Amino acid sequence: MKSLVLYYSQKGSNRYLAERIAKALQCEIEPIRPRMDVPLLMMMGVHFGNKKLSHEVGSYDRIILCGPIWTGQFIAPLRSFVKRNIANIKQLVFVTCCGSSYEKKDEKFGHGMVFKKVQELLGDKCVGCQAFPIGLVMPADQKENGELMMKTHLNDGNFKGEIAERFEEFVRKLRT
Ligand SMILES: Cc1cc2nc3c(=O)[nH]c(=O)nc-3n(C[C@H](O)[C@H](O)[C@H](O)COP(=O)(O)O)c2cc1C
Numbered sequence: 191m192k193s194l195v196l197y198y199s200q201k202g203s204n205r206y207l208a209e210r211i212a213k214a215l216q217c218e219i220e221p222i223r224p225r226m227d228v229p230l231l232m233m234m235g236v237h238f239g240n241k242k243l244s245h246e247v248g249s250y251d252r253i254i255l256c257g258p259i260w261t262g263q264f265i266a267p268l269r270s271f272v273k274r275n276i277a278n279i280k281q282l283v284f285v286t287c288c289g290s291s292y293e294k295k296d297e298k299f300g301h302g303m304v305f306k307k308v309q310e311l312l313g314d315k316c317v318g319c320q321a322f323p324i325g326l327v328m329p330a331d332q333k334e335n336g337e338l339m340m341k342t343h344l345n346d347g348n349f350k351g352e353i354a355e356r357f358e359e360f361v362r363k364l365r366t
Contacts, residue, residue, distance in 0.1 A: 193364070194245055195219040197256040198267045200229055203287040206344040207322060208256040211285065214361040215254075220245050222257070224267045229260065237266035239274070248278035252317070254364070259288040262299040264307040272311055283318040283364070284308045289339055291323045320360050326353040 193215050197208035205221070212219035223241040224232065231237070247253065257268045272279070288301045295302035305319040325333040327348040332338050342348075349357075 191251045192249075193217040193252045193254055194247070194250040195254045195256065196222055196243070196245075196271065198222040198224070198258075198265070199256075200258065201343055203324060203344040204256050204258050206349070207285060207287045208254075210349070210357065211254055211256065211361065211364075214357075215364060217254075218245060222267050222271050224270075232266040233260050233263070235266065237270055239270055240267055247275045248280075250280070252281040252283065253279055254283045254285060256285040256287075259286055259290065259299070259301055259304050262303055264304045264311070269311070272308075276312070276315075279312070279315055281317045282308075282312055282315055283320070284316065285320045285322070285360075287322045287324060287344055289324055289336075290321070291325050291333065292321070295321065318363075322353055322356065326351075326356070 195208050195212040195217060197204050197219070198221065199205035208219055220243055225238040225241060255268060255271070257265060259265065284305065286301055286304070290297070290300040294300050301321040308319060309316045324339055324342050327344065328338060328342055
């Protein structure tokens with residue numbers, strides 16, 4: 191299956207995750223580049239679309255879309271990509287490195303709520319959603335430490351243990 195990884199990342203964790211996925215699947219990868227890349231404005235709904243992609247979305251069997259969650263939203267650059275390209279998307283998997291834990295996924299700012307939005311937008315074309323909460327790479331007694339959470343980013347040094355195991359399982363499924 192021919193896959194293309196597309197990602198948006200502000201602080202680097204979702205870029206790291208996207209790069210790992212592309213490497214594991216040996217597929218191509220490209221960043222989504224908002225015309226105006228100002229997170230605060232995008233969070234308030236001010237978004238002027240994305241720059242043109244160099245890859246042709248319609249020539250891939252599956253898009254793997256990777257990006258953060260902000261204030262419980264399916265963020266503007268990702269949503270805008272889906273809306274513009276929906277006719278050409280055959281299958282899409284949404285992946286996020288986010289702040290919300292698996293336990294809190296169904297709370298107001300949890301990733302479970304965003305997964306519902308992605309599924310609503312894409313219907314049957316959405317074939318999977320996967321979260322890798324940043325808490326997975328934080329010390330067990332610090333997982334509720336919001337300040338530390340904001341300072342923690344995925345990298346080769348901390349991508350170990352549970353997150354690496356979950357990642358291997360995730361890519362194994364994508365390969366089958
Ligand atoms: C302003 C702001 C709001 C956020 N809101 C949420 C949220 O509602 N739910 C969540 O799970 N994570 C939230 N996060 C955490 C990000 O999703 C997380 O830090 C993510 O890993 C950042 O990705 P990046 O490094 O690729 O930019 C928020 C982060 C920021 C900076």
